Amino acid sequence: MINSNSTQTVLVTGGSGFIAVHCILKLLQQGYTVRTTLRSLNRQSEVKDMLKVGGINSFDNLSFVEANLSEDKNWSEAVDGCEYVLHVASPTPAIKFKHEDELIIPAKDGVLRVLKASKDANVKRVVLTSAFGAIGMGHKNRTTPYTEKDWTDINSDIPPYQKSKTIAERAAWDFIKNEGGNLELSTVNPVGVMGPVLGTDYSHSNQSIRQMLEGEIKVCPKISSCYVDVRDVADLHLLAMIHPEAKGERFLASSGEALSMLDVAKILKRRLGDDAKKVPTKEVSNWLMQIAALRKPSLKMLVALLGQYMQASSDKAKKVLNWKPISAEDAIIATAESLLKLGLIKK
Structure with a gap:
């Protein structure tokens, strides 16, 4: 990694988020x-x-700068004097919404708000946190690993969150092509993000670990995912x-082979002993999950991922940027x- 110094200012959007706070840390x-945006400056002490952890x-x-992705206010101040912008902030999946x-x-x-402000402020490069959800959804009968050349098919029946990530990234590349001027763009597309939790604000992938440890998940749906450590995701942002x-360029962030939820459960059982006694x-079966989703709408996103x-x-990140992720198990x-260390698991 190339060392830098305090003469270069980097804006990280959404500084209280799981990936963002690890980027700030690095x-x-x-x-x-580092300058970071928060929707409310009341969260400064939390960040x-x-x-500190x-x-x-x-x-x-x-x-810190108070800025909201849904408003123009303060974005010009947020990017002013910045060499780089890591645009990590994004709306998170809502369980209850009336329309996608x-x-x-x-x-x-x-x-688009962040890119326009960055262009106007002569920022050199924006690194956008996209997602595997913008790459690997809506493809039927797939048998070969997804790469950065793949795009999610937004015309297929896919969850709204993955659709939003795809449309947002497409819009970013279109902006750069049509009106970006000298502004450069790279994207990082993580799979399921795991790794050290620093506080109560952490990723959806981590929520599944909490739910397993607390016994909230009684049985494992037949869902697979690749995983990546948040520290490696932050490293990849800085390299990009x-x-x-x-x-x-786009860069998929994945540590290796896809694991089923049962594989994850077995890792927890093997490595954590008594702390994993409630892990399923x-x-x-898929049909039982489908029936359960009829009663519990929050399960619909999981049903879309079955099988x-x-x-x-x-490979691209490893070859081009010499990125070296740790294992999914670790x-x-x-x-x-x-x-467990932060006391976030109910015994």
């Missing part, structure tokens, strides 16, 4: 001056507390930010151990 450790003791190089546009429009408009060859040991081929290749255990 940037501060490498000497960058600092998470960074991660080992940061000085906040001289960190500042409640996710799609904020995601798309938010990306500074590496000349990352300009105009059996799979549930889907989810293998994703990160990322999963890092999640579990941090949740």
Whole structure:
């Protein structure tokens, strides 16, 4: 990794988020001056507390700006003087919504708002946090690993969150092509993000580990996913930010082979002993999951993933950027151990 210094300012959007706070952590450790946006400045102390858990003791190089992806207010101030922008913030999956546009429009408009402000402020490069959901959904009978050349088919029956990520990333690339000027763009497309939790704000993948450890999940749906450690996702953002060859490129962030939910459960059982006594040991049939989703709408997103081929290749990031992720197993255990250490698991 190339060392930098405090003469370069990097904006990280959505600083309280799981990936974003790890990006801030890496940037501060490498000497960058960091500015981050929050929807409410009331969360400043929460972000600092998470960074303290991660080992940061000085906040001289960190500042906060109140900005919301749904409004123009303060975005010009947020990007002013920044060399780079890591646009990590994104609307999160809502369990209850009346129409998919409640996710799609904020995601798309938010990306364009950040890109326009970045262009106007002469930012060198924006790294957009996209998702595997913009790559690997809506493909039938897939048998080969997904790569950065793949795009999710938004005309197929896919969950609104994955659709929103696809439309937002497409809009970003269209903006760069048609009106981006000298602004550069790279995207990072993570699979299921695991790794050390620093506070109560963490990813959906980590929620599944909490639910297993607490016994909330009684049986495992037949769903597979690749996984990646959040520290490696942050590393990839920084590599995509500074590496000349990352300009105009997408990078899948995945540590290796796809694991079923039962595989994850077995890892927890094997590595955590008594702390994993409530973790499920059996799979549930697809038809039972489908019936359960009729009664519990929050399960609909899971049903859409049943039996889907989810293998994703990160060869490009490894070859182009010399990115070296840790194993999925170690990322999963890092999640579990941090949740236990912070007292976030109900005994």
